Amino acid sequence: MTDVQTTAAPQTVRRKKTIKWRKVGDHAILIAGSLLMLVPVLMVLTTSTFDNVTIHKEGIQFYFGDQFAENYRKAMFEKGGFTKTVDGARMLMNSLILGIGFAVGKIVISMMAAYAIVYFRFRFGTVAFWMIFTTLLLPLEVRILPSYEVVQSLGMLNTYQGLIIPLIASATGTFYFRQFFKSVPEELLEAARIDGAGPFKFFIDILVPLSQTMIAAMFIIMFVFGWNQYLWPTLMTTDEGMFTLVRGIKQIMQVWIGANIPDYGLAMALAIIAMTPPVAIVIFFQSWFVKGLTESDK
Amino acid sequence: MANVTLDTVRKTYPNGYKAVHGADFQIRDGEFIVLVGPSGCGKSTLLRMIAGLEDVTDGEILIDNAVVNDVDPARRDIAMVFQNYALYPHMSVRQNMAYGLKNQRMNKAEIASRIEEAARTLRLEDYLERKPGQLSGGQRQRVAMGRAIVRHPKVFLFDEPLSNLDAKLRTQLRAELKALHKRLGATFVYVTHDQVEAMSLADRIIIMSAGQVEQIGTPMDLYLRPASRFVADFIGSPAMNIVHGALGEDQASVTLADGTALPLPIALETAPGTKVDVGVRPEHLHAADATSAQFNLTVDFVEQLGADTVIHGYQKGVENPLALRLTGIHAPEAGTVLTLGSDAEHLHIFESATGRRLN
Amino acid sequence: MKRVQFSRPLFPYLLLVPQLSIILLFFYWPAAEAIRSSFYLEDPFGFGSTFVGLDNYRDVISGSEYGSIAQFTLVFTVLVAFFSLSLALLLAVKADTIIRGAKSYRVFLMWVYAVAPPVAGLMGILLFDQSLGPLTHLAEFIGWELRIGVNYWDTATAIIVISVWKQIPINFIFFLAGLQSIPRSVREAAIIDDPSPASRFFTITFPLLAPTAFFLLIINITYALFDTFGIIDIVLKGEPGNNPITLVYKVFLDGFRGNDLGGSSAQSVILMVLVLALTVFQFRFMERRVHYN
Numbered sequence: 001m002t003d004v005q006t007t008a009a010p011q012t013v014r015r016k017k018t019i020k021w022r023k024v025g026d027h028a029i030l031i032a033g034s035l036l037m038l039v040p041v042l043m044v045l046t047t048s049t050f051d052n053v054t055i056h057k058e059g060i061q062f063y064f065g066d067q068f069a070e071n072y073r074k075a076m077f078e079k080g081g082f083t084k085t086v087d088g089a090r091m092l093m094n095s096l097i098l099g100i101g102f103a104v105g106k107i108v109i110s111m112m113a114a115y116a117i118v119y120f121r122f123r124f125g126t127v128a129f130w131m132i133f134t135t136l137l138l139p140l141e142v143r144i145l146p147s148y149e150v151v152q153s154l155g156m157l158n159t160y161q162g163l164i165i166p167l168i169a170s171a172t173g174t175f176y177f178r179q180f181f182k183s184v185p186e187e188l189l190e191a192a193r194i195d196g197a198g199p200f201k202f203f204i205d206i207l208v209p210l211s212q213t214m215i216a217a218m219f220i221i222m223f224v225f226g227w228n229q230y231l232w233p234t235l236m237t238t239d240e241g242m243f244t245l246v247r248g249i250k251q252i253m254q255v256w257i258g259a260n261i262p263d264y265g266l267a268m269a270l271a272i273i274a275m276t277p278p279v280a281i282v283i284f285f286q287s288w289f290v291k292g293l294t295e296s297d298k
Numbered sequence: 299m300a301n302v303t304l305d306t307v308r309k310t311y312p313n314g315y316k317a318v319h320g321a322d323f324q325i326r327d328g329e330f331i332v333l334v335g336p337s338g339c340g341k342s343t344l345l346r347m348i349a350g351l352e353d354v355t356d357g358e359i360l361i362d363n364a365v366v367n368d369v370d371p372a373r374r375d376i377a378m379v380f381q382n383y384a385l386y387p388h389m390s391v392r393q394n395m396a397y398g399l400k401n402q403r404m405n406k407a408e409i410a411s412r413i414e415e416a417a418r419t420l421r422l423e424d425y426l427e428r429k430p431g432q433l434s435g436g437q438r439q440r441v442a443m444g445r446a447i448v449r450h451p452k453v454f455l456f457d458e459p460l461s462n463l464d465a466k467l468r469t470q471l472r473a474e475l476k477a478l479h480k481r482l483g484a485t486f487v488y489v490t491h492d493q494v495e496a497m498s499l500a501d502r503i504i505i506m507s508a509g510q511v512e513q514i515g516t517p518m519d520l521y522l523r524p525a526s527r528f529v530a531d532f533i534g535s536p537a538m539n540i541v542h543g544a545l546g547e548d549q550a551s552v553t554l555a556d557g558t559a560l561p562l563p564i565a566l567e568t569a570p571g572t573k574v575d576v577g578v579r580p581e582h583l584h585a586a587d588a589t590s591a592q593f594n595l596t597v598d599f600v601e602q603l604g605a606d607t608v609i610h611g612y613q614k615g616v617e618n619p620l621a622l623r624l625t626g627i628h629a630p631e632a633g634t635v636l637t638l639g640s641d642a643e644h645l646h647i648f649e650s651a652t653g654r655r656l657n
Numbered sequence: 658m659k660r661v662q663f664s665r666p667l668f669p670y671l672l673l674v675p676q677l678s679i680i681l682l683f684f685y686w687p688a689a690e691a692i693r694s695s696f697y698l699e700d701p702f703g704f705g706s707t708f709v710g711l712d713n714y715r716d717v718i719s720g721s722e723y724g725s726i727a728q729f730t731l732v733f734t735v736l737v738a739f740f741s742l743s744l745a746l747l748l749a750v751k752a753d754t755i756i757r758g759a760k761s762y763r764v765f766l767m768w769v770y771a772v773a774p775p776v777a778g779l780m781g782i783l784l785f786d787q788s789l790g791p792l793t794h795l796a797e798f799i800g801w802e803l804r805i806g807v808n809y810w811d812t813a814t815a816i817i818v819i820s821v822w823k824q825i826p827i828n829f830i831f832f833l834a835g836l837q838s839i840p841r842s843v844r845e846a847a848i849i850d851d852p853s854p855a856s857r858f859f860t861i862t863f864p865l866l867a868p869t870a871f872f873l874l875i876i877n878i879t880y881a882l883f884d885t886f887g888i889i890d891i892v893l894k895g896e897p898g899n900n901p902i903t904l905v906y907k908v909f910l911d912g913f914r915g916n917d918l919g920g921s922s923a924q925s926v927i928l929m930v931l932v933l934a935l936t937v938f939q940f941r942f943m944e945r946r947v948h949y950n
Binding site for chain 3: 022023026027029030033034036037038040041043044047055056058059060108109110112113115116117119120121122125128131132135136137138139141142143144145146147148149150151154165166168169170171174198199200224227228230231234235246249250252253264267268271274275278279281282283286290293294
């Protein structure tokens with residue numbers, strides 16, 4: 001008996017050790033991955049607090065400098081661009097309008113369409129369904145030039161409508177709400193009908209409150225999507241007063257070319273400002289966002 | 299309160315599937331009717347047609363002697379309790395109960411008093427402000443009932459309301475339902491696939507199979523004189539013993555597969571040689587001496603349930619399974635042959651081809 | 658569709674009007690217009706256009722540039738999809754196994770999802786900058802003189818690195834969700850049947866993750882084809898010169914800079930066919946292979 005025990009003991013110890021090593025390895029990989037995602041942005045953040053001469057001479061900085069207030073003030077409130085008509089605050093507002101307008105518009109329109117498709121029996125229902133879902137096939141980028149021409153012929157260049165509405169012309173939101181509505185138990189509609197709720201009442205009293213989480217998730221995803229638009233705003237807005245932050249990045253680059261000492265501090269500050277709101281929302285409403293994202297493909 | 303009449307009601311779905319082949323019956327005012335049958339027999343469709351959730355393909359449904367085929371569910375003066383409760387998850391218990399009344403534009407005081415009354419009846423007073431997600435299954439089921447009660451409907455419709463609950467809770471709620479029916483005196487139409495539920499609750503049972511009404515009657519009617527082999531098999535547990543054979547020349551015995559004759563205590567008028575199924579419930583078999591014996595049960599295994607004992611075996615010679623139910627505790631050895639008989643009134647003879655009762 | 662539906666004559670149409678009018682105006686009309694103008698030669702001064710049949714397509718395909726751009730797009734797509742998928746899978750598998758700090762890792766690994774591609778591009782060119790970029794200095798250590806914007810493959814490297822970095826988070830999110838949806842009982846059964854974690858991964862986990870991986874593959878291809886536009890445009894500072902570009906970038910260049918409407922439209926149509934083929938393939942494949950759900 002004692003013999004068996006003495007030989008068994010070291011074995012257990014060794015086994016414990018290997019498991020631990022594997023865990024250390026796992027953490028090492030995850031830490032490396034986290035740093036890979038984090039460090040580039042941190043470097044931009046720290047460097048954005050230095051003046052241009054220092055950056056030009058010494059390169060990327062790894063600590064915070066003393067130009068934070070100055071660079072960010074310049075980025076936010078000093079008019080820039082070719083025509084000197086737009087500042088960061090204005091672009092921030094435009095980005096907000098694009099992000100929120102796009103998200104709200106898309107949610108409202110796609111909820112209505114999804115409600116019609118799931119809960120009503122009507123002629124051309126199938127036709128409408130296919131017309132809407134075909135739009136999932138082709139991204140805006142492949143029909144960008146004719147889209148531009150359509151918007152131009154409607155006189156919607158350099159307007160918020162022209163910026164927002166064409167981006168809504170895809171059925172991702174409708175598809176998403178359709179999936180969700182289909183998962184709502186049928187008995188709920190039946191109970192509501194017995195309770196005397198018509199189509200309008202059922203939508204407002206039952207379905208919309210029930211979709212709260214979905215709406216929130218959708219809002220986050222769509223806000224980030226709208227905020228981050230680049231190609232479409234680049235084409236659509238020639239008036240600098242209409243620039244969004246992400247669109248403004250391109251403008252910085254063009255001022256940059258040919259400059260003696262490029263305005264690095266300003267560029268980096270603007271990059272940080274441009275990413276902060278969507279990043280904050282995604283981190284803050286993480287669970288909704290992940291749920292919305294991963295459930296939309298089912 | 300009201301009666302409900304179905305006049306040759308049929309249901310065919312757009313894809314051609316015939317769910318109900320022609321239901322024709324009347325539910326009396328204040329009656330507790332249970333629609334029972336295996337899944338897919340059309341019982342839920344029938345209930346949903348009464349509720350107005352499903353269009354009627356053919357025939358008429360009358361509530362309180364008025365045709366309601368084209369009346370909106372909300373205006374039929376019915377209430378329905380669903381299997382999965384169908385409570386509005388974002389509303390409190392109180393709001394759930396009030397929703398239908400609000401839509402009728404009932405005044406607030408009246409709504410409040412009806413909710414108080416229902417909550418008292420169902421012992422839900424402490425839960426009125428909670429959301430359905432914070433309640434147990436049994437409590438949710440009570441809320442669903444409360445939502446029905448506050449409407450003071452002419453007819454209550456129940457669609458398998460207890461099947462999502464565990465066995466103990468089911469028994470308890472069954473008793474509460476029965477008491478509720480007595481109290482309210484309203485017409486109840488209740489759908490279930492559970493024959494025990496049907497037997498214990500119903501004034502009358504409507505038993506359905508494959509879109510057809512097989513039999514309508516009190517639980518004891520169905521138990522004692524099943525109109526078809528299907529009914530005989532569906533009602534009662536353990537299920538009725540069935541022995542296959544052909545009617546003998548004397549029309550008073552059945553020849554089994556191995557040639558042995560099973561004497562019947564009665565003579566039938568059916569042509570000799572007709573294939574028949576002889577049924578007898580396990581509890582209606584009793585020991586008989588060898589001369590008058592009808593069944594020879596070779597014991598296979600024994601289930602001792604305490605109050606009674608179920609002995610499983612087979613008819614000697616033809617391997618036809620047989621069960622015998624005795625009160626008290628018994629322990630026969632496997633392989634023992636028991637000679638059993640049954641009273642004439644407890645023998646059920648069905649034509650094999652149609653399942654129709656012959657005696 | 659629902660078993661019980663409302664049947665009101667007008668209401669559903671009212672609900673559909675906004676969505677349908679938007680897609681008709683901003684989807685079907687432009688798409689039809691792209692197809693139409695791909696068969697026409699537009700007068701450069703805007704005086705009408707002439708029908709030229711398949712000439713635009715012939716010009717596009719026979720153009721010396723188009724072949725090399727298509728080739729680069731293919732290489733780019735394969736590399737971006739491969740690296741971002743495999744790195745994300747590795748991280749997701751690790752994040753799925755550990756318990757301590759799982760939440761923090763998750764946040765660190767997914768937040769970059771919210772960074773706009775052109776912002777990522779801007780940060781990229783700073784880090785790859787000729788004089789101040791730490792990545793350029795790093796490359797110098799191994800004797801690689803990175804010259805972004807000057808050397809074709811150096812620029813390509815930068816674009817690929819930035820594109821992969823930007824795409825890891827979304828792949829990570831989906832892989833992690835896919836891993837977490839594998840039933841606990843299945844994992845436990847596998848642990849009992851197979852002692853080696855590595856072989857368990859390849860025989861049990863990965864096959865169960867296949868639907869997610871396939872879905873992500875399509876997403877990544879679409880990303881590399883279209884969504885990387887912002888990164889490329891910023892890295893090239895709007896001046897492609899002889900730097901690598903993708904097919905979408907070429908559509909943009911020819912259409913908006915070159916004013917070659919017909920050629921640009923023909924390229925758009927080619928891309929549409931490509932995307933459609935991809936989608937059809939996706940559905941066919943999904944039906945056949947993915948029977949787990």
